[in-house]
Amino acid sequence: MDLIASLGLGFSVALDPMNILYCFIGVLLGTLVGCLPGIGPTATIAMLLPITFSLSPVGALIMLAGIYYGAQYGGSTTAILINLPGESSAAVTAIDGYQMARQGRAGPALAAAALGSFFAGSVATLLLAFFAPPLARAALSFGAPEYFALIVLGLLVSIALAHGSILKALAMIVLGLLLGMVGQDIYTGQPRFTFGFRELFSGLNFVSVAVGVFGVAEILRNLENEKTRELLVKKVTNLWPTGEDFRRIVGPVLRGTGLGSALGVLPGGGHILSSFASYSAEKRLSKHPEQFGKGAIEGVAGPESANNAAAQTSFIPLLTLGIPAHPVMALMVGAFILQGITPGPNVINDQPALFWGIIASMWVGNLLLVVLNLPLIGLWVKLITIPYRMLFPAIVIFACIGTYSINLNVFDVYAIILFGILGYLLIRFGCEPAPLLLGFVLGPLLEEHFRRAMIISRGDATVFFTRPISATLLALALLAVVLAMLPAIRRRRDEVFVEED
């Protein structure tokens, strides 16, 4: 097995001083936005995409990946200290973490979260290195029908894992697909839905849609009702957990890592789902379930390990198939494309240094995160107290300048506010924005593979069901929707997600 040699190549790239710097900037920004409620990794990565244009491909992708998993660390800090998840996957961490903070045990809670995350991140990175190459080899034999089936599977599973109404999630996906079709038709070059605007010929700008729906819409939502944040712990002391704490977190960390690694691969909110799954698993397995909700350290260590493991393994579908599992990965697709690289099974062979460099950098990044988060916790505590009215103007300004700088096109700037208001309305009416962005990114791919498959099969739609791989994938997609609609599962799904609100 040449895994060792490949990882060696990866580390030689990741340990290049410039790349360590990019990795550091990435995890630093990630921790920052993870800490700050009201701005998440999706909006941040969307805003920074244009900036990475001028970096080397490896540096750009290492930095963007760092923002994503860095945010998983940062989210837990806010959850524990002010009972407000900085990032949606940290919502369960708030339940027991905040109780621990109220009992004066904020230090051990933060340490358990960071150490669990580090362990989970390291293991999941190794799993990624181990499973990605064979998957990429298998994906090379995929034809148009298989890709079509895979995209359908990805889109439909993302509904099953989202919360809220399934019909609304489906509609958001279809709307995303339609928005993705604006621009010139791939086969005939005919401009569609452009109304004579030359600026729309290459399609709606991806960054505009992302910062509109995830940045501006979120700001409008937050400004409906401005709350002040109550910081419980001004100074964190006694960081190190006791021996008893260590004994209690070993099991949850191991189980959380396993659960998170497996669920992270699934499309949709893999990292969010995995932290909820880990929490309920720990509660059920615990000898003292009554302690949960009252400051059980297991309820912090398990979910935090799970969401970080999932953050790493969610790169598997992206790096091997070129299919994003959730909106952040969709933005990573955008980053690859900006750098002139088509994400997919070929990356591993054509750009081995890039592929293994990203994987190795994740381990480096996880190490940096432990250093950043534990000794420097005082700094993050101060940052949480920055009032929101100072933050959101920065988001809007960076979104405008960043979007404009991609093509020096003011049309893209107007699109931000258009999608901001559309996104705000739809979110108000109970529609989740994530499926829309997934649909938008996957729309052109879906259409291309569907039309190509139909040309190859001479218009015979049964081609999708007679080829074994594509038939299996479509059957799985159908199964996911049916399961999500079953009343029993629906109730459980509502239960799981109700704690998030």
Place this chain on the structure above:
Amino acid sequence: MATRISRDNFLAGGIFIALGGFFALESLNYELGSPIRMGPGYMPLVLGSVLAALGVAIVIAGLRKPEEHTNEPPSWRAIGLIAVAIIFFGVCIRGLGFIPTVFITALLTASASSRSTLLGAGIIATALTLLSTLVFVFGLRLQVPMLGPWLPF
């Protein structure tokens, strides 16, 4: 009637019906083609119709299920000011140049918070203008004049 239907579902469904109908109707202007060789209008027509149908289904699903919770009223001040700020940025970035455009956009945006004061917004806008000039103009060498041709000096 107003109390017997989910307002959220009614409005969300309405948006989907309108947008789906729009895409479907507009795609009739393009060549549809056949299933073997689909034209540019084929997929949008199918998906637009599906979206409109989903919109109808969402409205129906909301019948007799009024909300138990109510949304906070929207902050019209925030929506208006942020929309004006972003449009101002697009209109003026070439003519006014980077520094004045960013400053005024930031000032408008910062005023969107119901708690902001003119002085506070001014301080935030000054800080943001400095920061973004450093990052984008000096750091990333964005090709935009710092002061644009509309200004007399």
